[in-house]
Amino acid sequence: MSLRILLVEDDRELRTTLREALAVEGYEVLPAASLADASALAAHAHGAGGIDIVLLDLGLPDGDGQALLAAIRADRATPVIVISARQADGQKIRLLDAGADDYLVKPFSIGELLARMRVALRHRGTIAQPAVTHYRHEGLEIDLRAHRVRLDGNDVHLTPTEFKLLARLVRNAGQVVTHRQLLADVWGAEFTEQTHYLRLYMGQLRAKLEPDPADPRRLLTEPGVGYRIVDATE
Amino acid sequence: MLALDGNVDLSNLAMVLVLTSAVASLWVPGWLSAVAAALAVLAFNWSFVPPRHHFAVDLREHLLLLVAMLAVSWIISALMIRQRQLAEGAGLHARREARLRSWSDTLRDAPDPALHASSLRDELTTIAGVPAAVIVLREQSAQPEDEPAILRFGDMDADQRAGLSLCVRQGQALGPGSGRHEEQPDWYLPLRGRDVTLGAAVLRGLGGQRDDRDLRAHAQALCDQMGLALQRSFAKREEQQAREQAQEQGVRNALLAAISHDYRTPLATIMGAASSLQAQADRLSLEQRRALASTIAEEAGRLSRLTDNTLQLARLGTPGVELRCDWESAEEIVGAALRRVRAHDPARRVRARLEPELPLLWCDAMLISQMLENLIDNALKYSPPESPVEILARRAGDRVVLAVRDRGPGIAPAWRDRVFEVFQRGVEPNPAGMAESERRGAGVGLAVCRAIARAHAGELRLRPRGHGGSSFECSIPIRDAPAPPAPGDPS
Numbered sequence: 001m002s003l004r005i006l007l008v009e010d011d012r013e014l015r016t017t018l019r020e021a022l023a024v025e026g027y028e029v030l031p032a033a034s035l036a037d038a039s040a041l042a043a044h045a046h047g048a049g050g051i052d053i054v055l056l057d058l059g060l061p062d063g064d065g066q067a068l069l070a071a072i073r074a075d076r077a078t079p080v081i082v083i084s085a086r087q088a089d090g091q092k093i094r095l096l097d098a099g100a101d102d103y104l105v106k107p108f109s110i111g112e113l114l115a116r117m118r119v120a121l122r123h124r125g126t127i128a129q130p131a132v133t134h135y136r137h138e139g140l141e142i143d144l145r146a147h148r149v150r151l152d153g154n155d156v157h158l159t160p161t162e163f164k165l166l167a168r169l170v171r172n173a174g175q176v177v178t179h180r181q182l183l184a185d186v187w188g189a190e191f192t193e194q195t196h197y198l199r200l201y202m203g204q205l206r207a208k209l210e211p212d213p214a215d216p217r218r219l220l221t222e223p224g225v226g227y228r229i230v231d232a233t234e
Numbered sequence: 235m236l237a238l239d240g241n242v243d244l245s246n247l248a249m250v251l252v253l254t255s256a257v258a259s260l261w262v263p264g265w266l267s268a269v270a271a272a273l274a275v276l277a278f279n280w281s282f283v284p285p286r287h288h289f290a291v292d293l294r295e296h297l298l299l300l301v302a303m304l305a306v307s308w309i310i311s312a313l314m315i316r317q318r319q320l321a322e323g324a325g326l327h328a329r330r331e332a333r334l335r336s337w338s339d340t341l342r343d344a345p346d347p348a349l350h351a352s353s354l355r356d357e358l359t360t361i362a363g364v365p366a367a368v369i370v371l372r373e374q375s376a377q378p379e380d381e382p383a384i385l386r387f388g389d390m391d392a393d394q395r396a397g398l399s400l401c402v403r404q405g406q407a408l409g410p411g412s413g414r415h416e417e418q419p420d421w422y423l424p425l426r427g428r429d430v431t432l433g434a435a436v437l438r439g440l441g442g443q444r445d446d447r448d449l450r451a452h453a454q455a456l457c458d459q460m461g462l463a464l465q466r467s468f469a470k471r472e473e474q475q476a477r478e479q480a481q482e483q484g485v486r487n488a489l490l491a492a493i494s495h496d497y498r499t500p501l502a503t504i505m506g507a508a509s510s511l512q513a514q515a516d517r518l519s520l521e522q523r524r525a526l527a528s529t530i531a532e533e534a535g536r537l538s539r540l541t542d543n544t545l546q547l548a549r550l551g552t553p554g555v556e557l558r559c560d561w562e563s564a565e566e567i568v569g570a571a572l573r574r575v576r577a578h579d580p581a582r583r584v585r586a587r588l589e590p591e592l593p594l595l596w597c598d599a600m601l602i603s604q605m606l607e608n609l610i611d612n613a614l615k616y617s618p619p620e621s622p623v624e625i626l627a628r629r630a631g632d633r634v635v636l637a638v639r640d641r642g643p644g645i646a647p648a649w650r651d652r653v654f655e656v657f658q659r660g661v662e663p664n665p666a667g668m669a670e671s672e673r674r675g676a677g678v679g680l681a682v683c684r685a686i687a688r689a690h691a692g693e694l695r696l697r698p699r700g701h702g703g704s705s706f707e708c709s710i711p712i713r714d715a716p717a718p719p720a721p722g723d724p725s
Contacts, residue, residue, distance in 0.1 A: 089558065089600070107538050109531065161719075187719070196561035197719045199594055203563055214568050214586035214625075221566040223599035224558060 003052040004028045008038040021110045058084040079120035096178045119174035135170045174231030255307045264315030271307030330452045341463035352387045370433040374468045378402040401434035423457045427465030500533040543682045550685040557598040564627045571606035586625040596713045605686040608679040609638035617642030633709040641703040656681040
């Protein structure tokens with residue numbers, strides 16, 4: 001059975017284009033032009049096997065999508081990818097902090113969208129299933145269970161904090177993790193404003209794991225949003 | 235006189251007395267000298283005129299002498315009184331003239347004369363000796379009842395407010411002695427400019443001096459100086475506003491013209507490629523169709539960056555714009571910019587070099603990386619295809635300098651500052667003799683870069699490089715960074 005996508009986008013042209021492009025890739029697309037439509041479709045689909053992934057545009061005529069995200073997340077771990085215009089930064093980060101899986105800034109290419117969807121679908125259900133424990137990318141091997149990091153076959157020594165930070169990124173490999181999420185999970189809920197901690201430790205990690213820290217290939221910065229470790233399959 | 239008694243005759247003694255009283259009247263007030271002269275004549279009669287020690291006068295000529303003495307003394311006193319009055323009047327006049335002159339000097343130098351209205355009130359209070367109050371219009375077209383548009387100085391009751399309003403409306407003095415509203419206890423004087431009245435003053439309880447024309451003229455002159463100064467300042471303000479508006483309009487027109495020019499080029503390419511796909515799809519090879527499609531995607535990307543730049547330029551141009559600043563690392567910002575430009579740098583010409591141990595920057599990471607991206611794009615576009623483009627981050631005193639350096643043809647000195655202005659293109663010969671098609675897209679790009687640098691209290695400059703090429707250098711002030719996380723993380 002093909003995967004089912006709930007596509008929430010109010011612009012008709014873009015909605016049609018995305019729908020066609022996703023249909024070509026073999027997805028079943030449920031298009032919605034507003035949050036109300038989307039809620040109705042989600043409720044209806046609930047009985048028929050549910051929805052596998054949600055593409056949620058921000059700036060819809062009837063709200064900012066936070067309520068829909070909460071409703072979708074209430075009972076299952078359906079991935080949500082936020083699609084935003086560049087100006088809607090604050091809103092985008094709010095939704096990511098609230099548990100959206102990833103984001104794309106308009107305009108984006110179908111290739112980017114499909115890549116993000118693949119990553120999100122792969123992470124689907126990680127709450128119930130054992131989390132990602134292995135990461136392998138161009139000579140970098142990370143084994144979270146064994147607490148081991150190897151670069152080109154050599155062991156890399158990380159401090160406990162560096163390892164925790166890296167592990168948090170690896171568990172969502174290919175997806176953006178916001179500053180707030182990283183700070184809360186690595187340092188604790190009372191440190192969510194201390195973004196300078198992240199600058200320091202990410203710098204240390206890049207120095208240890210990147211051939212050229214100023215031109216990183218794995219530990220990517222999403223300015224103003226968070227960090228992302230590249231997807232292992234890329 | 236007693237010493238002279240017996241040596242000179244009576245009429246000579248009388249002359250001495252007249253002389254004395256004339257001399258005295260030079261010093262004592264006029265009325266006192268008149269009274270003193272009368273007493274002196276009586277005393278003279280008592281002491282010297284026979285029968286002595288008696289007020290009766292024997293001889294008729296003695297009586298004539300006494301009357302003449304009295305008359306002459308009184309005439310002298312009267313003349314002195316008159317003289318003094320004239321002198322006083324002249325002095326007052328001169329003082330008032332001086333005050334008027336200094337008042338007009340004060341107003342002439344004042345950028346906003348309305349702020350001197352309290353001085354006018356004080357001045358009026360001083361010259362009239364009664365409390366004064368002043369209202370001043372803030373706009374030439376304002377109405378005296380229009381509360382936010384007027385300034386009030388001094389205490390005034392409801393009647394006086396109404397009186398002041400009426401005075402402004404009519405542009406004429408009201409109150410006793412003015413011929414209008416004679417029953418009022420107060421004087422109302424308009425602050426008159428040419429053909430307009432821009433305020434009014436009230437002199438409270440001055441009804442008793444209804445006939446003091448000099449005071450009225452002087453007070454009115456002070457008020458009119460104020461009125462004229464207000465009118466001058468309004469005219470100046472209007473002129474300035476008109477000039478600014480015209481300038482703003484000019485900038486906006488240039489901006490719109492340039493934006494539409496910048497947009498039209500990629501749009502034309504997209505239109506061409508898309509319509510070719512639409513009309514000729516079945517006659518094109520798969521290869522050709524792919525090429526057209528990627529042209530569309532590339533040009534759309536260019537349009538998207540152009541839109542980001544244009545929006546950012548507009549946003550940073552609005553007063554009070556808020557940046558989303560945080561503690562950011564130069565390495566990450568450079569890294570993010572590099573990743574984005576890699577899409578149009580397949581040959582990896584761009585290299586980054588960062589000084590170690592750079593301090594964190596308090597900045598808006600999105601904006602700074604957008605700036606770097608623009609600068610790198612520019613460098614890639616305007617330098618030979620194989621030449622390297624360098625990003626350099628270093629500390630320079632209390633600033634961090636982010637530089638993007640190329641080995642292109644450089645920019646002519648005349649253009650070094652003007653490349654940052656929005657849209658100089660097409661007006662003058664192109665810098666470095668580049669063809670129009672090669673220069674597209676630079677207009678908004680560099681302008682937004684400088685706007686971003688300045689929004690961070692920094693600056694963006696262009697420096698020619700020693701062996702050819704340009705270096706665009708953005709310097710951002712370093713701020714005290716917060717403390718790093720507490721130790722407790724053994725390494």
